[in-house]
Amino acid sequence: EPEVTQTPSHQVTQMGQEVILRCVPISNHLYFYWYRQILGQKVEFLVSFYNNEISEKSEIFDDQFSVERPDGSNFTLKIRSTKLEDSAMYFCASRGTANTEAFFGQGTRLTVV
Amino acid sequence: DQQVKQNSPSLSVQEGRISILNCDYTNSMFDYFLWYKKYPAEGPTFLISISSIKDKNEDGRFTVFLNKSAKHLSLHIVPSQPGDSAVYFCAASAHLTAGNKLTFGGGTRVLVKP
Numbered sequence: 001e002p003e004v005t006q007t008p009s010h011q012v013t014q015m016g017q018e019v020i021l022r023c024v025p026i027s028n029h030l031y032f033y034w035y036r037q038i039l040g041q042k043v044e045f046l047v048s049f050y051n052n053e054i055s056e057k058s059e060i061f062d063d064q065f066s067v068e069r070p071d072g073s074n075f076t077l078k079i080r081s082t083k084l085e086d087s088a089m090y091f092c093a094s095r096g097t098a099n100t101e102a103f104f105g106q107g108t109r110l111t112v113v
Numbered sequence: 114d115q116q117v118k119q120n121s122p123s124l125s126v127q128e129g130r131i132s133i134l135n136c137d138y139t140n141s142m143f144d145y146f147l148w149y150k151k152y153p154a155e156g157p158t159f160l161i162s163i164s165s166i167k168d169k170n171e172d173g174r175f176t177v178f179l180n181k182s183a184k185h186l187s188l189h190i191v192p193s194q195p196g197d198s199a200v201y202f203c204a205a206s207a208h209l210t211a212g213n214k215l216t217f218g219g220g221t222r223v224l225v226k227p
Contacts, residue, residue: 004156006156031212031213033212033214033215035217042202042217042218042219042220043157043202043217043220044217045214045215045216045217048211048212048213048214049212050211050212050213054212055211055212056210056211056212056214089154091156091157093156093215095213098145098206098208098213099144099145099164099206099208099213100162101147101159101162102147102159102215103159104149104156104157104158104159105156106155106156107154107155107156109154
């Protein structure tokens, strides 16, 4: 069964450093997403990406965040200068069409120290 | 602005009995609803979905009911099994919005006791 894969599974970084979280969505999917979940809290939307551009972003997704789909298979989330409050599980998801299920990766646990 | 709410943070049920999880939404543009199951330190796993043109969808032990007039959906799990113990999230999307993001509720932690 096709699946969304994320690397690394766990990333520890120092405050102020840049991190890149990587995702390989399901091939032939058209919609791509990043979500995050701070420990014990709800799953929060960060950004959606469709047709090679950002289609929607939340207020969390400020100018420290960026996404790229550099080669047609990978989908990356970059945080330019990490803050302590960026510590969370980050989930990538992809969706084939509008009203179908979204499939999530296993997540990257980001710890900012 | 919580557009999707799960008012019960936790639910405890005996093995073999029915688990009923509830979800309310406020955005009338939502037209597709999903339930996900999540274990700690793992990604959400899709369980079942329903389109707004239906009021019921069933898949094995899982049934989702949608009441559009009340803006309410529920997930029934019967019979409940110990392996069902997890956090369950409802989510909603609107296909007319750019990107069709999923908006999640806060989750309900289910504990199935043997």
